[in-house]
Amino acid sequence: QKEVEQNSGPLSVPEGAIASLNCTYSDRGSQSFFWYRQYSGKSPELIMFIYSNGDKEDGRFTAQLNKASQYVSLLIRDSQPSDSATYLCAVNGYTGNQFYFGTGTSLTVIP
């Protein structure tokens, strides 16, 4: 079983809709959770991180963490074509210096 799993997609949403990206992880002792955005040909860019159960909002982005169910999600409201990218979920393992990345979900926002 992979440490971090994401649906590879592609996920397509119309402009203005809510895009929902999901991620599950296997290490119940994981402490920190991250979402990165990666445009084609570019390196990953940090969007959000979350440590505690519940929701964390930043502009159009909301990260949701449920440690009991071992999943973390990212909601993108009012999706824009510029949001079209691959979204990587990353989890910081219990030991602190081990990071596990999912394979990424490709999102396309259709104008």
Next chain:
Amino acid sequence: GAVVSQHPSRVICKSGTSVKIECRSLDFQATTMFWYRQFPKQSLMLMATSNEGSKATYEQGVEKDKFLINHASLTLSTLTVTSAHPEDSSFYICSATRDGKNIQYFGAGTRLSVL
């Protein structure tokens, strides 16, 4: 957010030559840096974890003698691809974590093409 500078952004070299890639944390001290490789349309693959002042920890299957990592200071780590071959052509990305924080910040990446 923290700034990580990676240089060069692109390099084209002949087979058999060595290529050095630098990764610098510009506004923070990075006790740990990571080196990744990414092939087209594939996910990030961790190559090694680099800790300042100690030997790097390589992932299984990564040749330490081919991919030399040096983390001589708290702001600089280098990756040298020795005797590069066409199969080493890839997108190499470094990242760094701030001291006391566990957030990875990525450099812009280096696209290596070996002819």
